[in-house]
Amino acid sequence: MILSRAKPATHAGTAGHGKPQHGAKQAPRLEEFLAARDYTGALTVLEFGGGKGDPETELWVGYCAFHLGDYRRAASVYEALGHSKSPAPQVALNLACCYFFLGMYPEAYRAAEQAEECGLRTRLMFHLAHKLGDEARLMQFHQLLEDVTEDQLCLAAIHYLRSHYQEAIDIYKKLLLDHRDYLALNVYVALCYYKLDYYDVSQEVLQVYLQAHPDSAVAINLKACNHFRLYNGKAAENELRTLLDDIHEAYALIKDLEPVVPQEYILKAVVNAALGQEIGSREHLKAAQQLFQVVGSSSSECDTIPGRQCMASCLFLQRQFEDVLVYLGSIRSFFSGDDAFNFNYAQAQAAKGNFREAEEAFLLVQSDKLRADYTYISHLARCYVMNKKPQAAWELYRAMETSSESFGLLQLLANDCYRMGHFWLAAKAFDVLERLDPGPEHWEGKRGACVGVFQRVVAGRTPRETLAEVIQLLRGTANSQVEHIIRVMKRWAKDNRVNV
Numbered sequence: 001m002i003l004s005r006a007k008p009a010t011h012a013g014t015a016g017h018g019k020p021q022h023g024a025k026q027a028p029r030l031e032e033f034l035a036a037r038d039y040t041g042a043l044t045v046l047e048f049g050g051g052k053g054d055p056e057t058e059l060w061v062g063y064c065a066f067h068l069g070d071y072r073r074a075a076s077v078y079e080a081l082g083h084s085k086s087p088a089p090q091v092a093l094n095l096a097c098c099y100f101f102l103g104m105y106p107e108a109y110r111a112a113e114q115a116e117e118c119g120l121r122t123r124l125m126f127h128l129a130h131k132l133g134d135e136a137r138l139m140q141f142h143q144l145l146e147d148v149t150e151d152q153l154c155l156a157a158i159h160y161l162r163s164h165y166q167e168a169i170d171i172y173k174k175l176l177l178d179h180r181d182y183l184a185l186n187v188y189v190a191l192c193y194y195k196l197d198y199y200d201v202s203q204e205v206l207q208v209y210l211q212a213h214p215d216s217a218v219a220i221n222l223k224a225c226n227h228f229r230l231y232n233g234k235a236a237e238n239e240l241r242t243l244l245d246d247i248h249e250a251y252a253l254i255k256d257l258e259p260v261v262p263q264e265y266i267l268k269a270v271v272n273a274a275l276g277q278e279i280g281s282r283e284h285l286k287a288a289q290q291l292f293q294v295v296g297s298s299s300s301e302c303d304t305i306p307g308r309q310c311m312a313s314c315l316f317l318q319r320q321f322e323d324v325l326v327y328l329g330s331i332r333s334f335f336s337g338d339d340a341f342n343f344n345y346a347q348a349q350a351a352k353g354n355f356r357e358a359e360e361a362f363l364l365v366q367s368d369k370l371r372a373d374y375t376y377i378s379h380l381a382r383c384y385v386m387n388k389k390p391q392a393a394w395e396l397y398r399a400m401e402t403s404s405e406s407f408g409l410l411q412l413l414a415n416d417c418y419r420m421g422h423f424w425l426a427a428k429a430f431d432v433l434e435r436l437d438p439g440p441e442h443w444e445g446k447r448g449a450c451v452g453v454f455q456r457v458v459a460g461r462t463p464r465e466t467l468a469e470v471i472q473l474l475r476g477t478a479n480s481q482v483e484h485i486i487r488v489m490k491r492w493a494k495d496n497r498v499n500v
Contacts, residue, residue, distance in 0.1 A: 272287045
């Protein structure tokens, strides 16, 4: 197995490993739950079965909690049992396993030293020697490993963690010859081949597992990584489509990962950025920024395409868009057909006020999902307005269904059109806003826009026929100022022979 790289926990707290010895007769229902590996059901029976406080019951509680991944609870159970007058012999080792999975390696080592010698203790000490960087003890416990499945899996895991991928593959393949039903080993082999850059071989091996477990998140992620390396980001995204809306689960998987290689830093950064944007968390966005910066500024990655993407992402989160454009511009030729790249590049151009370039980049995006995103629509609408295409922006609004987002776009159009002198579109936008949300600010915007249209008509810069529509728009507002404004407009229209 490939073991946890969790950060050390700040304090002790939960569970252990290793099946407890039991001589007393267990309730049949509990045995059924355990046989089915339904540890939640088993824990419920234990908690409400009347044996609370009994050492044997507590051993089973710790066992179930551990297998549910609640290591803190399991550790607390074993800690309490360890302080009893005559604790069961497996308590110290179970507690050590809990500490290991909590990332509390020195505590795990001290607890394991108190345990009786056995295969599990040897494997645990082997992993602890690696985690603590003790090469002498690593070799000592390596020599104690035997030619049994558990020990060989432990050795393969250490090879993987030390980047000895071919050695790990050799062990997994040997085990697969004797245990064809150990399908998960195919995932480990595929992951090793991925690390060795043999993406096509990795994909072939991984397919064996996916045929049996097509919904495996780990396998789907690895398949997407292979497709990214073999083809492009679009192919990878297609593989991940079933997981794209699963951000919280992705964070749960990645939050305790201690990154070692650039890809792991990037993965953790992307998940933090996605979650931070979804829930509005500055903490997650800050974490993403720092992780991107580690890769983008490293001497080995700074001049690579992923390295420049990472630095651009870091700067994007810092809103330093001028520098973002420098980095994205240097690699743009490699992503001419990449929707995500064009979307981000367009946003950076718009943020710097380069609306013509931004519009061109936005229109390169082909993904229906991205083109339906409010961020895309609102940015493109602003580009249209700033590029003197207000009618195109208005059509974007008309294509939207009524929602809080369409209301927001309407506000954007009203104010941007007003600032740019597109007074007729501004007047129509403020008119809709006033009807949806009557208030003085919307009337004032509508009044100013209508007067602006009138000024342009007088100056000969807007068709005279528009004046009749403006007057009709004004009549939709019940305000004492309306009649005065209309009288002024009609007087001018009469003097200039304009039919209103």
